[in-house]
Amino acid sequence: MPVRGHVPEKGLRVSGRPPGVGRWGWLGLLTLCGLVDGAARLTLPAVLGRSVDALTTHGRAGPLLVTAAGLVAAVVAAELTEIIVTGTVVADRTSRLRRRLVRHILAVGPQGAAKFPTGDLVSRVSVGAADAARAGxxxxxxxxxxxxxxxxxxLLAAIDLWLGVAFLAGVLLVGLVLVTFTRRSTEVLSAYQRVxxxxxGRLAEALAGxxxxxxxxxxxxxxxxxxxxxxxxxxxxxQTWRMLSRAAAHTALLGPLTQLAVLATAGLALAQGRITAGELFAASQYALLGAGLGGVAAQLAVLARTRAGAARTAEVRAVPPVSYGRRRxxxxxxxxxxxxVSARVAGRDVLHPLSLSIPAGGCLAVVGPSGAGKSTLLAIVAxxxxxxxxxxxxxxVPVEQLTSHALRSAVGCAFDRPVLVGTTVSDxxxxxxxxxxxRASATATQAHEFVSRLPRGYATPLVEAPLSGGEAQRLGLARAxxxxxxxxxxxxxSSLDMITxxxxxxxxxxxxxxRIxxxxxxGTAARADRVLWLDGGRVRGLDSHRNLWSDPQYRAVFT
Incomplete structure (x- = not known):
């Protein structure tokens, strides 16, 4: 069910994807290449085995050798295509996941994004999305x-039933090792990505400060x-590498033992006349090919990593975006x-129930010590x-019933330490x-003069615009x-001089x-129509600055 006010991803195009080819189309092509590769590899030993028998019996095996060469070419072509398709799918999916995550993080708003440390969010978008993109x-x-x-x-069982039994015993042991490895590696990789x-997150905090x-x-x-x-x-x-090395060691040991068991059984079958020399050759190749199940350990490690990355990105996407109404x-x-209106943070009341009215065109000053709930109140109003x-x-009109455009066009916010976003000052x-x-907004907030002195004026890139605290605040006011x-x-x-x-x-x-x-x-409180005095999230007073000034505790707020 779509969330009201949330822009769907329909129609989103990524330049790396050719027109008309969807994600499932790429995965289908990748699957087809894998099937062709596997089928060609499975057919090749049988063809070579028949070539051996043909050479020993008739002295010629030209058509069979040509078929074998074609199968080798099919394997090479399939593997090259797999490499190209895998790169295309992963690059395309990574781009799409990152775009969706960024859009979702911005859509959940400050309260939703605060559930994750900033650096951790960046890690989930950059690393987690790239890992999750490899899932398919x-x-x-x-x-x-x-x-x-x-x-x-x-195919070994088709040559001789006991060959299939000997091989199956070894394969089942290797499969047991891989199942255990997959389960444990997913847990460890999730913990690794969390740390x-x-x-x-800590590095991002340090850089900011x-x-x-x-x-x-x-x-x-x-x-x-x-x-x-x-x-x-x-x-x-x-621990991750230890588990991978154990799985590789077990499969490396079980693989040769499985091959040895198959070859011993095949040798006995040849001596008894149950199979031909060509079938013995084919059996040896199938034993070698089938023992490659040990190589699945590395692929399972990649799959475990993708599962961990997908879980971390899913945690972000599970945070619901801010829903907007339809009213204007x-x-x-x-x-x-x-x-x-009240607010709680981590089970603690930071703003107790509060009711008040601010007439149109009026100015309400909100004062109080640090932690009184002032910024929380403004965040709720906005x-x-x-x-x-x-x-x-x-x-x-209740603000939650307004459309996003109606709300953001009507309400503007300026902060003590504004973060300026955009390419240029004008942006x-x-x-x-x-x-x-x-220019009119910059002039009204006393910012036009210093912006005009910048190297390129309003077109100056933000990274090339050195700003003092007061100048940044004036630009923040101009934006609002x-x-x-x-x-x-x-x-x-707070960073402006008294005259400005x-x-x-x-x-x-x-x-x-x-204005709030x-x-x-x-002095700022004195020029407001009324003053809301907060302390510990509770209202201590709601009156004019002049009337409140008689209270020494109110005066202490400004010292």
């Missing part, structure tokens, strides 16, 4: 690899923290109403997270918007400026949009 070819490889041993049993993701680490002089301690899981990764890796906003000024209870209404301020609209009804400012002017902040606030007042402002500055 790996399954085909394992299935086709079983064909020669099974066919060898049947790998944990290291990637590299300036703080350098300034605090904690580089060595942070190095130890990032690589602390390496011994566990090493242990899981050693009619003409309205931007009135906001909160009805019994629908960046879902409330535990209650609902938020914008101009009388970061308003992707797809007209240049005059982008396009909101039509409601602006949510989460300490978004005052000019920005004047521009905000002229915009006549409703998280602030730690008394």
């Amino acid at each position: 070819p790996a399954a085909v490889d394992v299935a086709v690899a079983v064909l020669p041993p099974v066919g060898s049993v049947v 790998q993701g944990e290291i990637a 590299s300036r703080t680490i350098a300034a605090a002089g904690t580089r060595r301690r942070e190095q130890r923290r990032v690589i602390a899981p390496l011994p566990e990764l090493h242990r899981q890796g050693r 906003l009619s003409a309205g000024p931007g009135a906001v109403e909160l009805r019994d 629908r960046l997270r879902e409330p535990e209870t209650g609902s938020v209404l914008l101009d009388g 970061a301020l308003g992707p797809g918007l007209p240049s005059d609209q982008v 400026w396009h909101a039509e009804r409601l602006l949510l400012l989460d300490d978004a002017t 902040e005052h000019r920005v606030e004047q521009a905000l007042q002229r915009g006549a949009r409703t 402002v998280v602030t730690h500055r008394a």
